[in-house]
Amino acid sequence: MEITKEQVLQALGNVEEPDLKKDLVTLNMIQDIHIDGSKLSFSVVLTTPACPLKALIENACRNAIGHFISKEVEVTVNMTSRVTSQKNTGVPGVKNIIAVASGKGGVGKSTVSVNLALALSKTGAKVGLIDADIYGPSIPIMFGLENERPKASQVDGKTRIEPIEKFGIKLLSIGFFTDPNQPVPWRGPMVSTAIKQLFNDAEWGELDYLVVDLPPGTGDIHITVTQSFPVTGAVIVTTPQKVALADAKKGVGMFLMPAINVPILGVVENMSYFTPAELPENKYYIFGQGGGQKLAQTLDVPFLGEIPLIKSISDSGDAGRPIVMDEGGVMNTAFMEMARRVAQQVSINNAVSPMQATPVAD
Numbered sequence: 254m255e256i257t258k259e260q261v262l263q264a265l266g267n268v269e270e271p272d273l274k275k276d277l278v279t280l281n282m283i284q285d286i287h288i289d290g291s292k293l294s295f296s297v298v299l300t301t302p303a304c305p306l307k308a309l310i311e312n313a314c315r316n317a318i319g320h321f322i323s324k325e326v327e328v329t330v331n332m333t334s335r336v337t338s339q340k341n342t343g344v345p346g347v348k349n350i351i352a353v354a355s356g357k358g359g360v361g362k363s364t365v366s367v368n369l370a371l372a373l374s375k376t377g378a379k380v381g382l383i384d385a386d387i388y389g390p391s392i393p394i395m396f397g398l399e400n401e402r403p404k405a406s407q408v409d410g411k412t413r414i415e416p417i418e419k420f421g422i423k424l425l426s427i428g429f430f431t432d433p434n435q436p437v438p439w440r441g442p443m444v445s446t447a448i449k450q451l452f453n454d455a456e457w458g459e460l461d462y463l464v465v466d467l468p469p470g471t472g473d474i475h476i477t478v479t480q481s482f483p484v485t486g487a488v489i490v491t492t493p494q495k496v497a498l499a500d501a502k503k504g505v506g507m508f509l510m511p512a513i514n515v516p517i518l519g520v521v522e523n524m525s526y527f528t529p530a531e532l533p534e535n536k537y538y539i540f541g542q543g544g545g546q547k548l549a550q551t552l553d554v555p556f557l558g559e560i561p562l563i564k565s566i567s568d569s570g571d572a573g574r575p576i577v578m579d580e581g582g583v584m585n586t587a588f589m590e591m592a593r594r595v596a597q598q599v600s601i602n603n604a605v606s607p608m609q610a611t612p613v614a615d
């Protein structure tokens with residue numbers, strides 16, 4: 254059987270990327286076509302390794318070859334990725350900055366930030382995490398790094414900070430530079446300088462996603478981060494309670510203000526229902542059901558998922574090993590699904606006007 258490259262491209266031109274609403278060939282996602290008799294191999298370059306539609310797209314490609322060329326073709330599909338970036342984030346090498354915010358304190362914003370960063374990294378992305386919660390930096394504890402200090406050196410008269418690496422991601426926290434027993438009275442300009450240093454003075458290297466854990470509410474740090482760095486999008490964390498939902502709405506409002514203008518990637522509802530470890534199929538909606546989803550609908554933004562309330566999440570946070578690191582179980586599934594939806598929204602936003610898309614090794 255004779256197959257040509259043109260036939261392959263024509264067949265795959267019938268496969269639509271469901272999120273980006275264009276075919277894979279137009280999107281330049283088909284690469285490395287090799288034909289050897291009836292054997293065909295090609296790569297599909299997705300916009301994120303966390304793509305939730307990976308299996309569906311691969312299947313559609315196989316079906317298209319079978320349908321438009323021949324069922325006799327022996328197809329090998331390599332699913333790879335190249336994370337896209339819409340804007341220059343202002344931090345060299347960093348493709349996307351994802352801000353994690355909440356209207357109200359204590360809703361689990363840091364828990365979501367940490368597990369989001371690790372879940373993205375588990376899919377194969379290069380990830381960094383900044384703890385910008387100046388009033389209660391909790392990331393050092395959550396990673397078991399309370400006594401660590403990042404290395405700093407002088408290069409050409411400039412301070413360069415080495416982010417700490419743990420569980421495959423690079424991280425920096427404002428907590429690494431303060432004494433937990435000595436509360437620091439931060440003044441506005443000091444806060445702004447300190448936060449900017451976490452972005453500008455650190456050796457982040459190449460990152461697909463830099464996740465930023467913001468303080469709760471709306472304040473100086475939000476303004477500093479959003480005005481100094483073009484943030485790709487914001488993830489809003491809420492719990493199902495009315496107060497949290499009302500505050501989340503205010504948080505969304507701040508990101509959408511013309512002076513700030515950061516796209517909302519979506520709403521995550523944390524502590525959605527209680528699930529006992531011994532009976533994971535039982536769900537008790539102790540704070541009410543569907544509040545986060547309704548909020549997302551009202552604001553016309555995506556709903557990124559429900560995270561259950563379970564005791565082991567706080568134990569794991571205190572023990573320095575975030576829960577998504579433990580394979581299997583409801584929390585791992587919930588955080589992996591949430592991360593895939595976040596990455597999907599980043600890809601969709603970037604596809605609106607992709608300015609640069611640099612390849613990453615897979």
Ligand SMILES: Nc1ncnc2c1ncn2[C@@H]1O[C@H](COP(=O)(O)OP(=O)(O)OP(=O)(O)O)[C@@H](O)[C@H]1O
Nearest residue numbers: 358359360361362363364469524561562563566567
């Ligand atoms: N889904 C959950 N199930 C059980 N406990 C949780 C869950 N999410 C968060 N927690 C616990 O709730 C507490 C607050 O969480 P976290 O520090 O992530 O919130 P936050 O919104 O970042 O708080 P802050 O306003 O102080 O920044 C922690 O003890 C954490 O372990």
